[in-house]
Amino acid sequence: MTRRLFPVLAGLSLLFFVGAPVLIVRAPYESTMGLVQKIFYFHFAGWMAMFLAIFVLGIASIIFLFRRIRSADQLAVAAAEQAVIFGLIGLITGPLWGVKAWGVWWQWDARLTMAVILELILVAYLLLRQYGGPGSDRLAAGLGIFAMANVPFLYISTEIWRTVHPRTSVVPTLPVDFGLPLWWSVAGFVVICLAMLSARRRLEEQRATLDELYLALEDEA
Amino acid sequence: MSGRGRRARWLVVVILAVVLTGTWGESTLWAQPTDAAQDGFVPMDEIPPEEELPAAPLVMTAYAVAWAIVIGYLWTIWKRLGNVEKELADVGRRVSAGDRAGTGA
């Protein structure tokens, strides 16, 4: 399935990549923020891709934990890596926007804060898989479920945490704008995420096959 | 040239095409005026305009970083996949060699 899916996704990704700069350049200037607001198209799209990846991670973890389907576990690992990657994109573009709009690199914006915490959880997932030894696939599945379940709580608690404290200056949160360039970028990033997901999953699959072959070799010897 | 080599070349060509197209798109960004309606919004509106950060380098950096991360990651997958497939071929040969050598030993 992956063999056929990946070229399609890759082709779509190219389409989006090529189209995005054109649309973004043509987009009107946002009245208060001017040029720097254009970072936002990629920034927001990165978040959407990250949430998609976390969602896939959670579902795949549930399936693996309760049904022990190996390919679900492979999908979960792939999804975790995607979430880390797109989270990284969001976390780098965010401050680049912020240094111009806020005057400081970091200002504990609620969504950026939530993103940092989610990134920590996902990196912890990858660390567990790397250093957890045998059996860490099940443990990681448990963590994956907790990661997905935590998203609404992180969102709520960071939002309230940030809005309650009085601010010394008028500092805006990152805006949510609607328009073709934004959704084009979001769709593009989602497609790229899915393409990389399938590629990464294929890597896991091949690794599993390799392990089985090694075991078969040892059995013969 | 082997099948893998040809595919690798194609990928490089495609990536270059994408990067060039994107750069063309963004070069038009450079042509835009950079301090369009930014006064009065940032909290530090007492700061004179010459001390404000120019926005264009930030935007360029942001896009460049996003693409670099995606392409870099794709490259790592590509490399890892290549390694695993090489090992698979290796082990496959060993298994079939073991078969040919017969049972026992």
Next chain:
Amino acid sequence: MTRFLQVVWLVVRKDLRVESRNKEMLVTTLFFAVSCVMVFAFAFVRGGRAVDGAAAGVLWIAVAFAGTLALGRAFERERYQDALRGLLLAPVDRPAIYLGKLSGLLLLLAVVELVVVLMVALMFQAPLFEHPFRMLALLALGTLGFASVGTLFSAMLVRTRSRAVLLPVLLYPVTIPVLIMGVSGTNVLWQPEPDLAMVQLWTSLLLFFDVVFLTLALWTFEPVMTE
């Protein structure tokens, strides 16, 4: 149902009995928590006065750190002589074992928190007895949230190689909402004129977190612990 609760009680009783022999875990965790508070006090007290809002943070950090220590020790015990395998082989509901370990841990943390809260209130001049029940609710719910996730993760990691370092790595990011809610709620409560509606909000959020994550932990304990 009664059988389930019987199992829970048996596990708690076992842990209490082991602990009462030498009280090692209680004493060391308590002392660790106290040292924590002292260290933070030196970090956040300037000119003899605490930095604004530091008290709530210090309290919850001490709880988190002491809790992690206790969690590590609680399951370390089960590794000796394959005690954990024995526990898991018993023909009982696995979630009952989880609840038993959780309850034991909560009892320990209750004692530790009593001391820590008093110490923080003393050193940072926090109005501890103004709204004692709300304070109690915040502490109880926050500790429950932290401990329920912690007990599951600690059990998960009991056979893992780098468990000592992996437990905090896994636990802290996932329980950050608990810390945010606990610290914010405590902070608001310890203001000169606390906004009680806000405290109520944080307490309800903590309750919500507890319900969701306790359920999740009970649900995933069995498949995670099974070979």
